[in-house]
Amino acid sequence: MDSLPSLRTLNNVNVWRERNDEDGEPLSPVARLFHQPGSNVYIVAIMGSKIKLQPDVIKPILIHALLKHPRFSSLQVEDKHSGELKWIPTEVDIENHVIVPELDPNMDGADKFVEDYLSNLSKTNIPNSKPLWDIHLLNVKTSEAEALIIYRIHHSIGDGMSLMALILAHSRQVSDPSLLPTLPVMNKKPNLLNLKGFRFVYILWNTLVAIFVFVLTAFFLKDTQTPLKGPAGVELKPRRFIRRTLNLQDFKLVKNALHCTINDVVLGVTQAGLSRYLNRRYGELQKYNGVTGQEKEKNYLPNNIRLRATFFFNLRASTKINAAGVICHNIFFNTTLWFSNVPGPQEEVSLYGHQMAFPACSCYGQPNALMIHVISYTDKITFVLSVDEDTIPDPYSLCDDLEESLKLIKAAAVPS
Structure with missing residues (x-):
């Protein structure tokens, strides 16, 4: 990511776990599929914020929200005997996972900058020496948000629905901070029998x-x-x-x-x-075959x-x-x-104490030139395109x- 600006990381916060390779839990079949050639897929979730991000506020919440989840605090290690991948708990240094570029918050062409930043992320992979996720906090004003939280998570950690559920579990309704977001309820389909x-x-x-x-x-x-x-x-x-x-x-x-x-x-x-x-x-x-404007x-x-x-x-x-x-x-x-279609919150929510302007999700690494992801939020529906x-x-x-x-x-x- 040579074209990205210089990065600074947050203060050192460690989470320790005892490591025992023999006790590691095997990856599920679908998780291992995302390590096969041609299927190294990453999920990218972009959360727009209506206020500037405060990394010192977000950091301790992330420790509680993500690092206590085993998949976010485990390496994916190949078993020496069977050759299968296993989840191995490891020491997690939050400094290696939360990235805060130093940016001009009022730069010109901020939307194009964010597009290029995301495109540059899609050129890279997260090394296997650490859990396969990172979060980028961009304090730059775009046409729709004052700042952006960008999650990059390897698809072997979970699918889009489960990861979105994990993120929303740590968000609250703006109108009542004691309440979790509510999602649209689908009508129950009749049983085939x-x-x-x-x-x-x-x-x-x-x-x-x-x-x-x-x-x-x-x-x-x-x-x-x-x-x-x-x-x-x-x-x-x-x-x-x-x-x-x-x-x-x-x-x-x-x-x-x-x-x-x-x-x-x-x-x-x-x-x-x-x-x-x-x-x-x-x-x-x-x-060139004589087609006219009419x-x-x-x-x-x-x-x-x-x-x-x-x-x-x-x-x-x-x-x-x-x-x-x-x-x-x-x-x-x-x-x-x-193609993916995920319902989002029906009311405005705050994430890590920051009111959200929009959510958007997509992927890179899939063997298709086009992915369309659709997500709703309050009274809007957003189409997110991932294109070659x-x-x-x-x-x-x-x-x-x-x-x-x-x-x-x-x-x-x-x-x-």
């Missing part, structure tokens, strides 16, 4: 088809090679992280008009936005495009992980993008397409 007739057959058939396609994807079925699909080795390239915040009320209006869910609207906006982006990119490829809304999309997103669950009990690592890498690489700029050189245009798609869907579903 309680369904009857055609609906049961319909869900069962779709499930079987999805499993069949999943197996084919693991071995040879690839998405169409589009301008969104990255080349082999894309997981090794740096990322650009872009955010676009939209009004949650617009999603609710569409949801109520169409009698669907917020997730349905989010997926519809995402699909429409990707279609608009691809249509423009394919149109640009044909710009034809710019023409459909240039090829027929029968296969474009899918990927997510996965830890259902595998076997401890042998090498073959599974190859299969998972194939699944990720053979699809076009990663060689594949997607204009990520802001993709954000514009997502925003425009929401406007078009809202106009069609809720006529004025």
